[in-house]
Amino acid sequence: MSRKIHQDHRTARRRGPSLQYQNIAEMPEHRQLVADAVVDCGWGNLIMAHSFSDAGKVASVLEDEPEGRRNIAIYVRDPHVILARAPQSLFLDPSHTYRMWFNHYYPGNFHPRGFGVRLLRSRVDAAGINRIYSLRQMVPVAPTFIWRQRTSRLLTYIVAEDHDSGEIIGTATGVDHLKAFEDPEQGASLWCLAVDPQSQHPGVGEALVRYLIEHYQARGRAFLDLSVMHNNRQAIALYEKLGFQRVPVFAIKRKNAINEPLYTGPGPEGKLNPYARIITNEAMRRGVQVQVVDAEEGYFRLSLGGRSILCRESLSELTSAVAMSRCEDKRVTHRVLRNAGLRVPVQTVAGEVAANVDFLERHGAVVVKPAIGEQGHGISVDVRDPDGLQAAINHARQFSERVILEEFCPGEDLRLVVINFELVAAAVRKPPKIMGDGRHSINELIEKQSRRRAAATGGESKIPLDAETRRVVELAGYRMDQILDYGVSLEVRKTANLHTGGTIHDVTRKLHPELRAAGEEAARVLDMPVVGLDFMVAAVDKPDYTIIEANERPGLANHEPQPTAERFLDLLFPLSVRRTPRTEDHAQA
DSSP states (O other), X not given: OOHHHHHHHHHHHHHOGGGSOSSGGGSOTTSOOOTTOEEEOSSSEEEEGGGOSXXXXXXXXXXOOOTTOOOEEESOSOHHHHHHHSTTTEEEOOEEEEEEEGGGOOOTTOOOSSEEEEEOOSHHHHHHHHHHXXXXXXXXXXXXXXXXXXXXXXXXXXXXXXXXXXXXXXXXXXXXXXXXXXXXXXXXXXXXXXXXXXXXOTTHHHHHHHHHHHHHHHTTOOEEEEEEETTOHHXXXXXXXXXXXXXXXXXXXXXXXXXXXXXXXXXXXXXXOHHHHHHXXXXXXXXXXXXXXXXXXXXXXXXXXXXXXXXXXXXXXXXXXXXXXXXXXXXXXXHHHHHTTOOOOOEEEOOSHHHHHHHHHHHSSEEEEESBOOTTTTOEXXXXXXXXXXXXXXXXXXXXXXXXXXXXXXXXXXXXXXXXXXXXXXXXXXOOEEEOOSSSBHHHHHHXXXXXXXXXXXXXXXXXXXXXXXXXXXXXXXXXXXXOOTTOEEEOOSOOXXXXXXXXXXXXXXXXXXXXXXXXXXXXXXXXXXXXXXXXXXXXXXXXEEEEEEESSOOGGGGTTSOHHHHHHHHHOXXXXXXXXXXXXXXXX
């Protein structure tokens, strides 16, 4: 960049933001750009609208959008003119644009811990990037497309990699404006910032943004722009913390199934929880009518032609009351599965203190849980002493009068989702963990991790600061007020339930055939058309298992990118046809 341009930026900042070209569309006409610049980003085309001399052509390029992709026109000079050309098919994107001027960027003392950020360098990285897109319900990009960009100067892919597992836990894409349209202001932009919602590491998003800033600083660029939904408070707080400033830049998108929530406003289905909403979204994509009956509890009615079915999330009228009662009472579930020859743990009903202690001594460690309950409430896992046993029983009785004692089966916690008696998804569930930073107490780290989990799951996943959490922490030899050393990983619950802070990791393709067969047989025995089965297994690719529970209302949203909602609608309305590809409501921008 020339000295003259540097001086222009410094002068503009001193005089105030009103004198700098905050909107690239306001640049003087004599500055020549590459005409009609369009960048293929894999998920769709990024249209540099200020490089077009004809508003009608911008509208045409936006409308020429293949199914399953998502075009975005950014730096729009006259949005009202473009929208007037195609008011039925285009809309003004409700996103804000933020800019970081590099001469006002301060690296600070931020250092990633437990993970590193780097450029894309392998096909595994490319697959990992697309995995993150799927987890974040973003438009997928072919890994082959991503891999081809590894030497590109136009698109830059960066990843965050977990040091221990080597897994990709975050990604971001940068676009070099000089390469895209000979930008005289020598800028760049950030797109597709996404972090694995299961990651326990704090600061992944910040590390990715800082890396991209410093990457383009080294290239001699002057600023970094980004687009963020106006109501994404968590992301906006991060950008403002780093020094990004809001600029009056507009974007236009095409009306399609992916963008529908952005231009139709929040309908009744928008008030549903994620477990109901994933089903109603799929229904609307198929032309199935949705009537919300009770948003707070997740009840809705689906109708197509002469068929109408009432649902509560993934529980529908197709599940009989008898089948539901078998799943609801864990004693009955256990008995039905055992009588069918399926492997289940040794179990008894909590009774006299002496009998309870005798059961504990025979098995060494037990699980205590309410006979009737869900979402992990009242469950204590790996109880080893009589005092802890009685406390766990008292805790479980807050949720059900009858309490079950069960032998503790170590291994991986595996959830199978079976729909229409065929396995659709398999995932390993892991208990919540915190990572020590040498500065914060265990209690503070749990609160921080809980906030991240809640933000990643729409408020569905939080780590309770209750007696069970304290018991597990103390069992590991720590106190809640103790500062956890840097790099130390601590499991703070024994249960892997998502609602109590657990994480879920798809293993459908790795599942051993015998585990699949056992899951499908259990669904048939219980006569459950939709069921979530909890297994304890030595490994997902080995045949050994124990079935510990069945859930009549499994959370289908937890198993993306597996097509759980699709198979559910196939079951309810087998003649319905999906009108759009499998992309969800969250965008790349």
